[in-house]
Amino acid sequence: MLDRDVRTWTVLLSGSARVGSFSEALDCFRRMQNECVLPNKFTLSCVLKCCSGLYELRMGKGVHGWIVTSGIGLDVALENSILDLYVKCEAFDYAKKLFELMEDRDNVSWNIMVGAYLQIGEVERSLDLFERLPEKGVVSWNTIVDGLMKNGLQGTALELLYRMISSGHVFNKVTFCIAFNLASSLSNVELGRQIHGLVLTFGVQDDRFIRNSLIDMYCKCGEMEKAHVLFRKISGEFLRTRNSKISCEAEIVSWSSMISGYVRNGEYEDAFKTFSSMVREQVWVSKFSLTSIVSACANAGILELGRQMHAYITKVGHKVDAHLSSSLIDMYAKCGSLDDAWIIFKQTDNPNVVQWTSMISGCALHGQGREAVRLFEYMMKKGVTPNEVTFIGVLTACSHAGMLEEGCDYFRLMEEAYGIMPRFEHFACMVDLYGRAGRLNEAKEFIYNNRLSHLSAVWRSLLSSCRLHKDFSTAKWVSEKLLQLEPFESGPYILLSNMFAAERKWEEAAKIRSLMQQRGVRKHPGQSWIQLKDLVHTFVAGDRSHPQVTEIYSYLDKLIGRLKEIGYSSDVEMVMQDVEEEQGEVLLGHHSEKLALVYGIISTPCGTPIRIMKNLRVCTDCHTFIKRTSQLLGREVIVRDIRRFHHFKHGRCSCGDYW
DNA sequence: TGGTTATTGG
Numbered sequence: 001m002l003d004r005d006v007r008t009w010t011v012l013l014s015g016s017a018r019v020g021s022f023s024e025a026l027d028c029f030r031r032m033q034n035e036c037v038l039p040n041k042f043t044l045s046c047v048l049k050c051c052s053g054l055y056e057l058r059m060g061k062g063v064h065g066w067i068v069t070s071g072i073g074l075d076v077a078l079e080n081s082i083l084d085l086y087v088k089c090e091a092f093d094y095a096k097k098l099f100e101l102m103e104d105r106d107n108v109s110w111n112i113m114v115g116a117y118l119q120i121g122e123v124e125r126s127l128d129l130f131e132r133l134p135e136k137g138v139v140s141w142n143t144i145v146d147g148l149m150k151n152g153l154q155g156t157a158l159e160l161l162y163r164m165i166s167s168g169h170v171f172n173k174v175t176f177c178i179a180f181n182l183a184s185s186l187s188n189v190e191l192g193r194q195i196h197g198l199v200l201t202f203g204v205q206d207d208r209f210i211r212n213s214l215i216d217m218y219c220k221c222g223e224m225e226k227a228h229v230l231f232r233k234i235s236g237e238f239l240r241t242r243n244s245k246i247s248c249e250a251e252i253v254s255w256s257s258m259i260s261g262y263v264r265n266g267e268y269e270d271a272f273k274t275f276s277s278m279v280r281e282q283v284w285v286s287k288f289s290l291t292s293i294v295s296a297c298a299n300a301g302i303l304e305l306g307r308q309m310h311a312y313i314t315k316v317g318h319k320v321d322a323h324l325s326s327s328l329i330d331m332y333a334k335c336g337s338l339d340d341a342w343i344i345f346k347q348t349d350n351p352n353v354v355q356w357t358s359m360i361s362g363c364a365l366h367g368q369g370r371e372a373v374r375l376f377e378y379m380m381k382k383g384v385t386p387n388e389v390t391f392i393g394v395l396t397a398c399s400h401a402g403m404l405e406e407g408c409d410y411f412r413l414m415e416e417a418y419g420i421m422p423r424f425e426h427f428a429c430m431v432d433l434y435g436r437a438g439r440l441n442e443a444k445e446f447i448y449n450n451r452l453s454h455l456s457a458v459w460r461s462l463l464s465s466c467r468l469h470k471d472f473s474t475a476k477w478v479s480e481k482l483l484q485l486e487p488f489e490s491g492p493y494i495l496l497s498n499m500f501a502a503e504r505k506w507e508e509a510a511k512i513r514s515l516m517q518q519r520g521v522r523k524h525p526g527q528s529w530i531q532l533k534d535l536v537h538t539f540v541a542g543d544r545s546h547p548q549v550t551e552i553y554s555y556l557d558k559l560i561g562r563l564k565e566i567g568y569s570s571d572v573e574m575v576m577q578d579v580e581e582e583q584g585e586v587l588l589g590h591h592s593e594k595l596a597l598v599y600g601i602i603s604t605p606c607g608t609p610i611r612i613m614k615n616l617r618v619c620t621d622c623h624t625f626i627k628r629t630s631q632l633l634g635r636e637v638i639v640r641d642i643r644r645f646h647h648f649k650h651g652r653c654s655c656g657d658y659w
Numbered sequence: 660t661g662g663t664t665a666t667t668g669g
Contacts, residue, residue, distance in 0.1 A: 291665035
């Protein structure tokens with residue numbers, strides 16, 4: 001078959017390119033050259049497209065050079081293909097030069113450059129270019145709106161979208177996708193609904209891209225029911241068209257969107273259910289879905305399921321990429337197994353900023369502040385630029401480890417060296433840092449100096465510090481502030497009334513309680529849960545609903561008795577904490593974490609570590625109780641509360657009683 | 660030439 005002509009080759013080559021087999025297409029091209037068959041312009045534009053798809057800059061440059069010397073003649077279309085290749089391969093200098101040298105530039109050339117400047121964050125230049133565009137087509141508008149959004153300029157993007165409409169440009173399918181994205185990144189479900197209306201008016205509701213963008217928009221705006229209705233509507237159609245590759249791809253995307261939507265909205269149960277249906281219906285489980293589901297395991301704190309998902313990733317044959325590895329690191333850390341997080345982290349070749357941040361935050365979560373800081377320093381030495389999330393991790397680490405000076409240094413470094421403006425979360429970390437270190441006045445000053453006094457979260461943090469350092473009067477002052485700021489949160493009421501009670505000011509205590517009742521404020525129920533085999537057992541304070549209730553309580557009583565023999569006594573400091581509500585004296589010793597702990601002890605063999613999750617902070621009494629139990633029974637107990645991990649071993653806790 | 664799903668923190 002030596003006499004294949006250029007047309008035969010081109011059919012072969014473009015066929016491979018069309019189905020995305022770029023390497024095969026380029027192989028074809030090489031064989032064609034070996035056989036000394038001269039390519040035509042169409043062949044060349046296909047080849048260039050494949051090069052940019054594979055980020056094959058070197059080969060692309062070679063082809064460019066060959067075109068120039070071969071005398072085949074450059075036309076605008078071919079030059080645009082080269083321009084696009086340079087932009088996709090991030091060879092912006094080449095792209096700029098080529099654009100300057102081009103004799104004929106059409107709309108496409110301009111659009112590519114507008115997109116190029118947006119890609120490298122030179123927004124002003126791209127806007128300038130856009131305004132100078134001789135003729136603005138739909139693609140130009142789409143490019144600028146999309147690029148502005150990706151540069152975080154949602155407001156400007158929206159303005160341009162409105163300008164596009166008012167100047168009489170008609171949306172195409174791509175515009176709809178971009179507009180839905182814009183609505184979700186603005187969390188503007190009303191805008192989303194309006195665009196949904198337009199989709200129906202235009203009759204493009206069956207386009208797969210548009211449908212998926214629509215579902216995704218509702219997911220990201222928190223409207224899961226609406227998303228689910230749309231999803232159900234189309235899933236039947238997917239079943240009928242399973243034989244088409246395009247349909248399969250679209251279906252995979254829509255499942256991923258639903259799963260990530262449930263996870264994003266904290267509806268883990270639904271996320272797991274959707275994932276199971278996806279497997280049952282034999283839909284290809286993509287990395288996207290797995291990343292989300294691993295993150296669900298992380299947040300729900302279900303280590304065993306997380307492990308199963310990790311095994312599943314391997315079984316399906318997915319390579320653990322940057323997204324998967326960072327969510328796995330995060331999952332193991334949040335589920336209490338920092339060792340496993342380290343294993344994944346160490347397997348990573350060149351960790352990116354997210355992977356570093358996951359590991360740093362993981363150390364912080366487990367109270368290993370020094371380790372977190374060491375990692376952070378090492379990361380910077382490696383030339384990886386930290387982002388705002390990394391700093392949240394580092395500041396939290398400093399705060400939990402009582403590293404005041406280091407924390408202050410990093411807070412300065414953030415803005416001075418990296419130009420990251422502190423956000424609310426960073427300020428909150430600082431208040432926590434000062435407070436935990438016992439600098440309550442400095443914390444207060446920090447709040448006022450940075451105009452944070454309207455934010456209840458920073459006062460809540462200060463309140464915890466008052467408790468930690470037993471500063472009764474400041475605590476009372478802060479509680480009153482909180483009571484004004486969030487009159488419908490139960491915490492401050494309970495704290496205040498407890499504090500009055502401790503001072504034996506019964507009338508005032510009762511007044512606060514009745515005010516709380518009048519306003520209809522309800523306390524968040526404290527919950528603890530423990531996973532044994534495949535079951536998650538959940539407990540609330542004084543819970544009597546568990547089938548083994550008698551056994552649990554009788555063991556608990558026995559345990560309390562034995563602990564008292566070695567010096568344990570109920571801690572009275574808990575009046576200064578926002579913990580579970582107690583109603584009677586009997587309940588005092590029956591906080592949910594104690595019940596979960598006892599259930600763990602009686603259900604597992606001696607020596608097995610016990611892992612407990614809790615939706616509030618551990619109270620001082622329970623903390624002491626668990627410490628003593630770990631000593632008495634020689635059991636390791638790992639508790640994840642709402643803020644961090646506590647590793648109890650030999651009568652001590654990893655938090656050093658500083659939490 | 661442009662468009663859909665994922666990770667750290669909220």
